[in-house]
Amino acid sequence: MSEDALREEVLTARRIVVKVGSSSLTTAAGGLDADRVDALVDALAKVRSRPDSPEVVLVSSGAIAAGLAPLGLEKRPKDLARQQAAASVGQGLLVARYTASFARYGIRVGQVLLTAEDASRRAHYRNAYRTLDQLLAMGAMPIVNENDTVATAEIKFGDNDRLAALVAHLVRADLLVLLSDVDGLYDGDPSRPGTSRIAEVAGPHDLDGIEIGSAGKAGVGTGGMVTKVEAARIATGAGIPVVLTAASHAADALSGRPTGTLFRRTGSRSSDRLLWLAHASSPRGALHLDEGAVAAVVSGGASLLPAGVTKVDGEFAAGDPVDLLAENGHIVARGLVNFDARELPRLLGRSTRDLAQEFGAAYEREVVHRDDLVVLRG
Numbered sequence: 001m002s003e004d005a006l007r008e009e010v011l012t013a014r015r016i017v018v019k020v021g022s023s024s025l026t027t028a029a030g031g032l033d034a035d036r037v038d039a040l041v042d043a044l045a046k047v048r049s050r051p052d053s054p055e056v057v058l059v060s061s062g063a064i065a066a067g068l069a070p071l072g073l074e075k076r077p078k079d080l081a082r083q084q085a086a087a088s089v090g091q092g093l094l095v096a097r098y099t100a101s102f103a104r105y106g107i108r109v110g111q112v113l114l115t116a117e118d119a120s121r122r123a124h125y126r127n128a129y130r131t132l133d134q135l136l137a138m139g140a141m142p143i144v145n146e147n148d149t150v151a152t153a154e155i156k157f158g159d160n161d162r163l164a165a166l167v168a169h170l171v172r173a174d175l176l177v178l179l180s181d182v183d184g185l186y187d188g189d190p191s192r193p194g195t196s197r198i199a200e201v202a203g204p205h206d207l208d209g210i211e212i213g214s215a216g217k218a219g220v221g222t223g224g225m226v227t228k229v230e231a232a233r234i235a236t237g238a239g240i241p242v243v244l245t246a247a248s249h250a251a252d253a254l255s256g257r258p259t260g261t262l263f264r265r266t267g268s269r270s271s272d273r274l275l276w277l278a279h280a281s282s283p284r285g286a287l288h289l290d291e292g293a294v295a296a297v298v299s300g301g302a303s304l305l306p307a308g309v310t311k312v313d314g315e316f317a318a319g320d321p322v323d324l325l326a327e328n329g330h331i332v333a334r335g336l337v338n339f340d341a342r343e344l345p346r347l348l349g350r351s352t353r354d355l356a357q358e359f360g361a362a363y364e365r366e367v368v369h370r371d372d373l374v375v376l377r378g
Contacts, residue, residue: 005258006255006256006257006258007243007256007257007258007262008256009174009175009241009243009262009264010175010243010253010254010255010256011256012174013054013173013174013175014052014054014055014174015054015055015056015057015136015171015172015173015174015175016047016054016055016056016057016173016174016175016176016177016254017056017057017058017059017164017167017168017171017173017175017176017177018044018056018057018058018059018176018177018179018250018254019058019059019060019061019160019161019163019164019176019177019178019179019231020040020058020059020060020061020062020179020247020250021061021062021160021161021179021180021181021247022061022062022064022065023180023181024036024040024179024180024181024246024247025037025040025060025061025062025065025066025094025247026062026065026066031065031066031068031069031070032062032066032093032094032097034097034101036247037097037098037101038101038104039247039248039250040179040247040250041098041101041102041104041105042251043250043251043254044056044058044141044250044254045102045104045105045107046251046254046255047254047255048105048107048141049105055136056141057132057136057141057142057144057167057168057171057173058098058141058142058143058144059143059144059145059160059163059164059167060094060098060143060144060145060160061145061160062090062094062145063086063087063090063091063094063145064076064083064086064087064090065086065090066089066090066091066093066094066097067085067086067087067088067089067090067091067093068086068090070089070090070093071085071086071089073086091111091113091145094145095109095111095143098141098143102141107139107140107141108139108140108141109140109141109142109143110131110135110140110141110142110143111143111145112128112131112132112135112142112143112144112145113144113145113146113147114128114144114145114146114147114163114167115146115147125170125276128170129170129171132144132167132170132171133171136171144163144164144167145160145163146160146163159227161178161227161228161230161231162227162230162231162234162279162280163280164176164178164231165231165232165234165235165238165240165242165279166234166275166276166279166280168235168238168240169234169235169238169240169275169276170276172269173240174240174241175240175241175242175243176231176232176235176240176241176242176243177242177243177244177245177250177253177254178228178231178232178242178243178244178245179245179246179247179250179253180225180228180244180245180246180247181246181247182225182246183197183245183246183248183249183259183260184197184198184199184244184245184246184259184260184261185197185198185201185210185212185225185228185229185244185260185261186198187210187211188210188211189211197260197261198210198261199258199261199262200261200262200263200264201232201261201262201263201264202264202266203264203266204233204266207229212225212226212229228244232244232263234275234279235263236263236264236265236266236267237266237267238267238268238269238275239265239267239268239269240265240269241262241263241264241265242262242263243259243260243261243262243263244260244261244263245259245260245261246260274373274374275374277321277334277335277336277372277374278334278374278376281321281334282321283314283321283322283323283334284314284315284316284317284320284321284322285312285313285314285315285316285320285322285323285337285341286312286313286314286322286323286324286325286331287304287309287311287312287313287322287323287324287325287337287344287367287368288309288310288311288312288313288325288327289304289308289309289310289324289325289326289327289332290308290309290310290327291326291327292308293305293307293308293309294308294324294326294327294332296308297324297332297333297370297373297375298332298333298375301370302370303366303367303368303369303370303373304324304335304366304367304368304373305351305352305366305367306344306347306348306349306350306351306352306355306367307349307350307351307352309344309347309348309349309367310327310348310349311348312341312344312345312348314341315341316337316340316341317340317341318337318338318339318340319336319337319338320336320337321334321335321336321337322334322335322336322337322368324368324373331376332375332376333373333374333375333376334373334374334376335368335369335372335373335374336368336369336372336373337367337368338365338366338367338368338369339367344367347363347367352364352365352366
């Protein structure tokens with residue numbers, strides 16, 4: 001692609017997810033920068049006003065950072081309780097700022113707060129999709145963030161870059177745009193002389209030997225280039241191209257100009273929620289499988305039955321995500337378990353028919369149904 005050519009992936013996108021990081025919206029000391037918010041809103045409103053009227057979903061960090069100054073905190077706290085308190089104060093300020101800024105264009109906003117635990121469960125996944133889809137159908141601007149006020153360390157997405165990739169998959173987006181304080185992916189530390197921006201990544205092999213930094217410049221976010229590249233890997237693997245650039249270049253990126261780094265799609269689009277189970281869930285325990293069960297689950301597309309389970313690790317409840325391990329201890333799959341950890345030991349190695357005869361029909365079911373299972377390693 002020449003430097004003058006517009007990006008077809010951007011111009012043909014009918015539904016776009018845009019993610020912006022904390023450092024692009026706030027000051028290092030905490031508090032929202034109204035001019036930065038307005039500049040981003042200007043760019044998003046311009047996209048929506050195009051003749052083809054693309055739909056836009058905004059995934060916005062900044063709640064915790066926005067709550068620092070009002071609570072008298074000089075920097076992002078390390079403990080979860082104070083992070084949640086800052087998010088509680090900051091989320092309202094963040095949405096209020098967006099509401100006022102989008103109102104300049106007559107655009108209403110709708111807040112959608114997600115947790116990783118919610119998104120990996122079938123009913124909640126469907127509800128999240130319906131809410132976002134309906135907001136878009138009614139002309140509103142969905143503003144998505146992680147529900148930091150209730151998320152625990154075990155159920156957090158970890159960063160909003162990954163959340164954005166998963167939201168792009170959830171809403172069946174045609175494009176993901178990641179906005180940061182760096183204008184793309186570089187072949188080394190961009191602050192060092194001699195490094196250059198990588199204009200396009202066609203696949204993982206293009207990243208061989210690339211030094212990828214892990215920290216942002218402003219110190220108020222949790223992400224870095226590592227999380228952005230990982231988000232790009234998740235999205236492109238699900239058939240969604242990604243543009244990574246600086247927030248100050250948002251208008252250029254959304255108009256198809258060759259700013260930042262374009263990650264081309266590497267996989268095919270999937271409409272199910274198993275991507276969330278693979279990338280957003282944190283396992284609460286593990287099930288050890290015998291050789292036959294591993295083959296059935298990994299190669300045969302089968303559910304996991306009690307007869308194939310040899311050992312149970314961890315404390316979990318029915319519906320929790322658990323890892324499925326081969327005899328050598330390697331993780332081969334992840335799934336939502338249908339039994340509590342305390343129930344399983346008496347079921348191991350037995351057929352569902354025998355279990356139904358002894359304990360009742362409720363026990364004639366899979367430990368993990370194939371519809372709630374994703375293979376992680378072949």
